[in-house]
Amino acid sequence: MFAKKSLPIGTIFSFVAVIVFSIFGLGSCSNPSTPAGFEGYVYEKPRIFGSGGYQGTLQGPSNFGMSLLRNEVINIDMRPNTYTENFKILANDDLNIIFDFHAVVSIRAGTVKAVVENYGGEHWYARFVRETFRTYVRNAVQKFDSGELKARRDDIAKEVTVKLQTYLNATPFEVKNIVVGNINYPDIVAKAVEKKLAAQQLLSEKETQKQIAKKDAEIRIEEAKGIAEAQKIINSTLTENYLQHEAINAQLKMAESPNHTTVYIPVGTNGMPLVKGLK
Structure with missing residues (x-):
């Protein structure tokens, strides 16, 4: 018979600690990934050890790789996206005009670190672009009377585009296009436009009738001239x-x-x- 030899208590604790740490370590491994069209900002979110902060950048589609660190990723869409703003602006003639503005903006490749750290990350548009964009639109629209807006929509879009491009020139953001959407006038303006169109149509009809009457009169004059000439000829021959x-x-x-x-x-x-x- 061999006597059972027990392990020292310290060894047992060390063994248990290794098992617990291994399980905990495997459970805390991460593998951040980024889809196509996105760039990923990988950062460490430490639990027990690690300094935290920026770890690297991912160009989608890709994975950062397994790590014992608690790495996470903020994925930023780098593709051109359309941002629509709705406006109700007082035009130069004090009429409120309702319309939409559409801005197509993208993020320059390789700038995800700056976007996250300096411009609000996923909320970059709301925090850095939106209010400036709206200000430029208001300033451009308020120069014109309400009746001019539809005819000057291209000029307004061009002005806003140039200003926004200048504002974003030194940033990761790039303006691709700006378009003025639907313009809706107040009911009073719409009714006035309808009346004006109806009056123009009536005026056009009256002008047509005038031209017809003028032609009819010319025909009657020519007919009278013909009759008078015929009578003159007849009278001269009836001896x-x-x-x-x-x-x-x-x-x-x-x-x-x-x-x-x-x-x-x-x-x-x-x-x-x-x-x-x-x-």
């Missing part, structure tokens, strides 16, 4: 001799008719019918 000649021919035709019962009494010179002069 007394011509009319007497026509009267004799008419009498001859009637005399030759079997049903003729009219009796003509010749009067005048040489028994010729008398014809009263036309002059």
Whole structure:
């Protein structure tokens, strides 16, 4: 029989500590990852040991790798995204105009560290861009009367684009495009526009009618001129001799008719019918 030899108490505690530490260490391992189109800001969030802070950058899609440190990642979308702002602005003629502005902004590659540490990370647009963008829009719109806005929307967008690009020039952010969205006028303006359009349509119709009446009058004038000219020609050819000649021919035709019962009494010179002069 061999006597059982017990382990020293210190060794047992050390063994248990190693097991617990191993389990704890494996459980605290991390492997941060970043999807395509994003850049990842990897940082340490220490539990027991480690200094914490920035650990590196990921270009998606990729993984940082397994680590005993408690590494985490902040993923920032670097692709161009559209940011829409809704406005109700008092125009130069004191009318409130409701419309949208759309800004397409992206983040320059390789700048995720600056975005996270200096510009608010995932909230960079709200913290650094939004209010400045809205200020530029208000300043540009308030220069014009409400009726000009639709016609000047490209000029307004261009002005805001130049100012925002200048503001963001030394930052990780880049303006791709700015577009003025739908412009909605107050009801009073919409009704006034409808009345104006209706009046213009009526005026156009009246102008058309005027042109038609003018043409009709010109036609009547030309017709009257034609009639007067015809009468003038006829009057100049209806002499007394011509009319007497026509009267004799008419009498001859009637005399030759079997049903003729009219009796003509010749009067005048040489028994010729008398014809009263036309002059």
